[in-house]
Amino acid sequence: MTGQPDERPETELPRLPATGPLYRRAAIGLTPGLGAARRADRLPDVELVVRGVTVDRDHLAGYDRVCGFRLADVLPPTYPHVLAFPLALRLMTAPEFPFPLVGLVHVANRITTHRPIDAAESLDLSVRTLDLRPHPRGRQFDVLCTASVGAEVVWRGVSTYLRRERVAAERARRDRADDPTPPAPTAVWRVGAGTGRDYARVSGDHNPIHTSRLAARLFGFPRPIAHGMWSKARCLAALANRLPDAYVVDVDFTLPLPLPGTVAFTATPAWDFGLYDVRRGRPYLVGEVTPVPE
Structure with missing residues (x-):
């Protein structure tokens, strides 16, 4: 994963966009003859910005409950x-974005927390895409x-x-005996259908x-699958009392x-x-926390 800053045009929006119309735009883009022509060789050269975003405490409490964080x-x-996320969705459903949104696979995520963020603080949010690069099964980007x-x-x-x-020329054959033995479980969780x-x-x-x-079956999954970022959040909620004030946490989403x-x-x-x-x-997920030096 990359993520080094660079200079590019900035587009400031007055507020965070609603996600519903953006998903409808993504669905239209999958319909033959209705989607705009795409340039599949480059990412949009723009950064979307919204300033002064405040936290809705009721929404935060709902998020905490779903992901297992303490209030x-x-x-x-x-x-x-x-x-x-609405800014990222706006960027990835734009006509100039090279790929349809539906079908993209979230394979990894890195978060750097430089210090604790109080829920009362007003945040300026920015989103951009970068580093379109080849992958054995296609292309990936950040x-x-x-x-x-x-x-x-x-x-x-x-x-x-x-x-x-x-598809890779020869699908790797997984021998269960060759899989590394996972560490002893710290906890066993039941993840509900909802x-x-x-x-x-x-x-x-x-x-x-x-x-x-x-929809899951249409994309090759016998049942719906958990969001990768829910899985990451649930793990970090279990580690919450042990995390430092500043750290990097990397995860790879290895299996649905x-x-x-x-x-x-x-x-x-x-x-x-x-x-x-x-x-x-x-x-399903492997991760690592690295403290950021003071």
Whole structure:
């Protein structure tokens, strides 16, 4: 993952966009003859900005409940991602964006928390895309989200998405005996069938592969799958009492987590963590927390 700042034109919006019309635009883009022609060789050269974003305490409380965080005046580390999501959606549904939104796979996420963010603070949010690059199964790119208080950057998130365009010449054969044995479970969690709908409600991420069995099947999943950012948030909620004030947390979303399901959560003193299939031991998510030097 990348995420280094660069100079590009800035477009300031008066408010965060509503996500409903953006998803309708994404659906139109999938309809033959209705979507705009796309240039698949470049990402939009623009940064979207909204200033003075405030936190709705009721929404924050709902998010905390869905993801397992305790109610507090400090924002969960994943919450700015939710605040900035409408901007990212606006960027990825624009006519000049090279790929249809539906079908993109969120494969990794990095969050840098520079300091605790009080829920009463007003945030300036910015989003841009960068680093379109080849991948064995297509192409991938990053979406960089930044939250600032005045001139101070307090949070940064980098989401890596994969656009699948081809199947590897020879699909890797997984031998379960070769899979590394996961660490002993710290906890076992039951993830309910409604988790996708609950998280969609508090995050604004209404991708139907998380909420609809029919849509999930259309994309090759027998059941709806959990949002990757819900999985990351749930793990960080379990680690909340042990996290420093400033840190980087990286995760790779390695396998889809079907809903409903039962998962093993593991965490080590070195701050490695993961979610695993309780029967086969295969990882759904693997992550690492690294303190930021003072």
